[in-house]
Amino acid sequence: MDKQRKLTEKRTAIVAGATARTGEVVLRTFLGAGYAITATTRRPERLHALLPQLPGSDAVQVVQAELIDPAQVERVVQTTLDRFGRVDAVTTLAQAGFLQKPFAETQLDDLRRLIDGNLYTTYNLCRAVLPPMLQQGAGHIVTVAGGSALDPGYGRSLFGASKAAIVTMTKGIARDYKAQGIVANCLVAGTIATDEARRYLDEEALRAAATMEEFASALLYLCSAESSGINGTAVELNAREVN
Numbered sequence: 001m002d003k004q005r006k007l008t009e010k011r012t013a014i015v016a017g018a019t020a021r022t023g024e025v026v027l028r029t030f031l032g033a034g035y036a037i038t039a040t041t042r043r044p045e046r047l048h049a050l051l052p053q054l055p056g057s058d059a060v061q062v063v064q065a066e067l068i069d070p071a072q073v074e075r076v077v078q079t080t081l082d083r084f085g086r087v088d089a090v091t092t093l094a095q096a097g098f099l100q101k102p103f104a105e106t107q108l109d110d111l112r113r114l115i116d117g118n119l120y121t122t123y124n125l126c127r128a129v130l131p132p133m134l135q136q137g138a139g140h141i142v143t144v145a146g147g148s149a150l151d152p153g154y155g156r157s158l159f160g161a162s163k164a165a166i167v168t169m170t171k172g173i174a175r176d177y178k179a180q181g182i183v184a185n186c187l188v189a190g191t192i193a194t195d196e197a198r199r200y201l202d203e204e205a206l207r208a209a210a211t212m213e214e215f216a217s218a219l220l221y222l223c224s225a226e227s228s229g230i231n232g233t234a235v236e237l238n239a240r241e242v243n
């Protein structure tokens with residue numbers, strides 16, 4: 001059996017924004033679960049440098065894509081179909097840079113940037129992946145928001161609003177296509193103990209935060225057939241931050 005045939009027999013996922021801080025752990029986790037992956041990034045050289053360190057990384061194809069551009073996202077999906085034959089799951093780590101500013105100090109351009117990087121990128125992915133998933137009669141869509149989508153902390157009104165739109169859009173996708181085998185959920189993550197977070201969080205906050213492995217495992221579960229009973233929900237990953 002040749003290598004290409006083996007790849008097309010694997011479950012396949014698109015992991016968008018894979019050069020995110022959480023990207024390496026997410027790729028490791030999905031590879032460990034036997035996925036063939038299309039990993040998108042705007043900085044392919046970074047992913048190509050990382051891949052040799054990941055076991056089984058010949059099951060990853062890197063596609064350069066600016067996710068705000070629908071044509072580039074459609075190319076991501078087509079490239080996945082061309083290489084793997086199907087797309088079972090999609091998730092995205094892409095986000096616009098964080099913004100923490102009291103509302104009266106914000107500008108319309110702040111909101112535009114957040115809507116572009118958070119909502120439009122997620123919209124383009126979901127929109128592009130749905131036709132082949134509907135044709136397959138199955139597909140898992142896992143979008144990602146942060147806790148501010150449900151309850152914005154100080155200065156997070158715009159960031160929270162852009163992520164809240166993702167929660168609502170995801171629930172809507174599930175409602176529209178639940179009868180056609182589409183499962184769509186939004187993982188609403190609290191703090192994640194990324195390397196960057198380790199620089200500014202105190203010990204207690206770090207203990208409470210989700211590990212990157214916990215984040216990746218939750219994504220993997222929601223992408224998997226085992227989670228099919230969960231549809232159209234905002235799944236909170238609150239680790240040890242529970243009140």
Ligand SMILES: NC(=O)c1ccc[n+]([C@@H]2O[C@H](COP(=O)([O-])OP(=O)(O)OC[C@H]3O[C@@H](n4cnc5c(N)ncnc54)[C@H](OP(=O)(O)O)[C@@H]3O)[C@@H](O)[C@H]2O)c1
Pocket residue numbers: 017018019020021022023041042043065066067068092093094095096097116117121144145146147188189190191192193194197
């Ligand atoms: N880190 C946390 O504590 C935390 C907490 C709660 C929720 N989350 C959520 O978890 C997800 C991953 O977080 P993270 O901290 O790992 O993310 P991150 O390090 O901030 O990385 C975000 C990635 O988004 C990509 N990106 C941004 N705009 C893009 C665009 N227009 N087109 C293509 N790619 C774009 C960037 O890719 P390039 O490398 O290509 O520039 C970057 O690598 C995000 O949705 C975030 O909101 C994170």
